Amino acid sequence: MAHATGLKFLRKNSIPLMWCSGCGYGAALSALLRSFEELGYTNEDTVVVTGIGCWGKADDYITTNTLHTTHGRALSFATGVKAVNPKLHVVVLMGDGDGVTIGGNHFIHAARRNIDLTAIVLNNYNYGMTGGQYSATTPAYSYTSTTRYGNPEREFDVCALAEAAGANYVARESVYRGFQMQERIKEALNKPGFSLVEIISPCTTHYGPNNKMKVPIDMIRMLKVKGIPLEKYEPDQYPSAEGYFPVGKMVDKNAPDFNTRYEEVRTKAQQIS
Amino acid sequence: MPEQTRLIQGNQAIAEGAFYAGAKFFAGYPITPSSEVAEESARQLPKIGGVFMQMEDEIASMGAIVGASLAGAKSFTATSGPGFSLMQENLGMAIAAEVPCVIVNVMRSGPSTGLATKPGQADVMQIRWGRHGDQTLIALSPASVKECFELTVKAFNFAEKYRVPVVLAADEIVAHMRENYSIPAPGELEVIDRKKPTMAPELYKPYTPDEDGIAPLAVYGSEYVYHVTSSMHGPEGSSNNNPANAAWKVGQLHEKIERYRDEIVMTKEFAVEDMDILVVTFGATTRAAREAIAAARSQGIKAGVLQLVTVWPLPDLEVARLGQLVKRVVVPEMNYSGQIAAEVQRILGPSVDIRRVNKYNGTIITPQDILNAIK
Structure with missing residues (x-):
């Protein structure tokens, strides 16, 4: 069997991609479109919902139904789509500013509701599109255009947040681990209930240069060195304060999703006339 | 056959109107004085194959009804001033993306948390201009339980026909009022569905x-x-x-x-044929105004009422036509700034005698308040 290329889901009249040289988002988009192809998704049965930010531009390149929404609110629009048509594959693409900073409230509640959405959060540690300001995932003490003397705030662990809020599936990868990234995306797409894949990606225009990673390859090296497979990860050996992060599948459960539970509500409601 | 007449609350009539129009999705966040719309939706929607969702906030509520509408369900939400403020960005998105949906704003007294359970009519301009950028929408304002029902059906029809969000600008008085009403039989009121594509x-x-x-x-x-x-x-x-x-x-x-x-602009006229004084109203204030003109006429003063059923787009031609027939125009409204009065003045010009009757302390405008301005 020929390898999936994902090309049939790429809007070819929209390329070249707008992302900077060395950005990891093209690799993530490719993994997503190849996953669609391998899982037999169609343009008709898929809705890709995006927020605002560099990753929020991804819908421009995708041939499925798309819904490009407001900053931080993609999950709420996606919730409405999925609630009334459970048959649709609803995939939500958000960045770290979009998904867990301005959109943090929707993120935890979508996970708590366990609504069958697949959230793919591309984390590049800062707001790339608006000039490299700090977000809720910017590591403490690191430098951005609004933390010139080091970040006084602590960063969110996006995966721990999703797990605590009740997501059925949680995984983290980096764009350095291309094969595993696509496997995680496929697992998340296949999983009923709320699933999250956090993908760490270089921002070669802002975050890297602001933090002593002058050229794109420096950030890729960082992802290689700092991303530790879960089975080898020991917090004491690989402290997050030094930029280490575990990669791999962290949560995989099968709690009933929102639409399944709502069917129970309908049954009860219809019994009471 | 229409159902038997029953005592029904304004908010309940709004929810019933939405179901009559074919609504299948509600997303909202509890807020007084609109919560009964959510409660009625939570009770009824799962029975008719719809979905009720209580969201984490009004921002999410507005987003969810846009998503649901694009997935094919007639969708609505209900809120009051503070929640309506939170909805503005995603409401602007719905306007730009031309997504049919209905937003019920049961107006209460502000500013900010204000007198949270008391009536107000101070959201007229927030409804029209609350969002950034160039945009427009439709807003309808009911003055009775019957109008709560009928205008909700109209709101869905306009939303579906023109691909635009429609605001039902109710106030706490009509929303919490109970009146006798019999819900029309299916087919009695027109219900419009959006135009679907037919090409390849x-x-x-x-x-x-x-x-x-x-x-x-x-x-x-x-x-x-x-x-x-x-x-x-x-x-x-x-x-x-x-x-x-x-x-x-x-x-x-x-x-x-x-x-x-x-087609969109709707007004009602009461005793305008021979009038010398015109009272321009919207929402619950219409009721006090009708009482006031009856009292005025019993005292030999010929007064009439123009009710703005559609608030946006503003019925400017109707105001102009009746306004030029009279010696004085009275505009009662439950806000400080005279949001409709200023529009009426703009339409009729600076030389016309316009008397404003404003109340902004959470109490209702009485017939006597309006009668004082007529006399």
Whole structure:
């Protein structure tokens, strides 16, 4: 069997991609479109919902139904789509500013509701599109255009947040681990209930240069060195304060999703006339 | 056959009106004095194959009804001033993306948390201008339980027909009032569904208007695949930064409403034939005004009422036509700034005698308050 290329889901009249040289988002988009192809998704049965930010531009390149929404609110629009048509594959693409900073409230509640959405959060540690300001995932003490003397705030662990809020599936990868990234995306797409894949990606225009990673390859090296497979990860050996992060599948459960539970509500409601 | 007459609350009539119009999705966040719309929806929607969702906030509520509408369900939410403020950004998105939906704003006394359980009519301008950028929408304001029902059906019809969000601008008085009403039988009131595409799927462009000025709207999951964006977009729905396209798009959002202005603008007139004094009203204040003109007439003063059933677009021609027949115009409204009075003054000109009757302390405007301004 020929390898999936994902090309049939790429809007070819929209390329070249707008992302900077060395950005990891093209690799993530490719993994997503190849996953669609391998899982037999169609343009008709898929809705890709995006927020605002560099990753929020991804819908421009995708041939499925798309819904490009407001900053931080993609999950709420996606919730409405999925609630009334459970048959649709609803995939939500958000960045770290979009998904867990301005959109943090929707993120935890979508996970708590366990609504069958697949959230793919591309984390590049800062707001790339608006000039490299700090977000809720910017590591403490690191430098951005609004933390010139080091970040006084602590960063969110996006995966721990999703797990605590009740997501059925949680995984983290980096764009350095291309094969595993696509496997995680496929697992998340296949999983009923709320699933999250956090993908760490270089921002070669802002975050890297602001933090002593002058050229794109420096950030890729960082992802290689700092991303530790879960089975080898020991917090004491690989402290997050030094930029280490575990990669791999962290949560995989099968709690009933929102639409399944709502069917129970309908049954009860219809019994009471 | 219409059902038996029963005592029904305004908010309940709004919810019943939505179901009559075919609504299948409600997303909202509890807020006084609108919560009964949510409670009624939570009770009824699962029985009729719909979905009720209580969201984490009003921002999410507005987003969810847009998503649900694009997935094919007639959708609505209900809130009051503070929640309506939170909805504004996503409401602007719905206008730009031309997504049919209905937003019930049961107005209460502000500013801020204000007198949270008391009536107000101070959201007139928030409804029209609360969002950034150039945009417009439709707003209807009921003065009775019957109008709560009928105007909710109208609101869905306008939303579906013109692909625009419609605000039902109720106030706490009509929303919490109970009156006798019998819900019309199916078919008695017109119910309009959005125009669906009929061309070959590959030819479908969700933002290319037909000759009637409105583009057909497909449903996610059908054979018509399409793109929707909050960004400036071209006729095919993809983002587009071309200045000529942007000018066309902003114009089109306004022109489709202006074109159907005469269908959208609704007013009611009471005793205007021989009047010397005109009272211009909307919402619950209409009731006090009708009482006031009856009292005035018993004292030999010929007064009439023009009720603005449609608040936006403003019934300017109707105000102008009646306003020029009279010696004085009285505008009662439950706000400090005279939001409608200023519009009436703008329409009729600076030399016309306009008496404002404003109350903004959470108490209602009485017939006597209006009668004092008539005399």
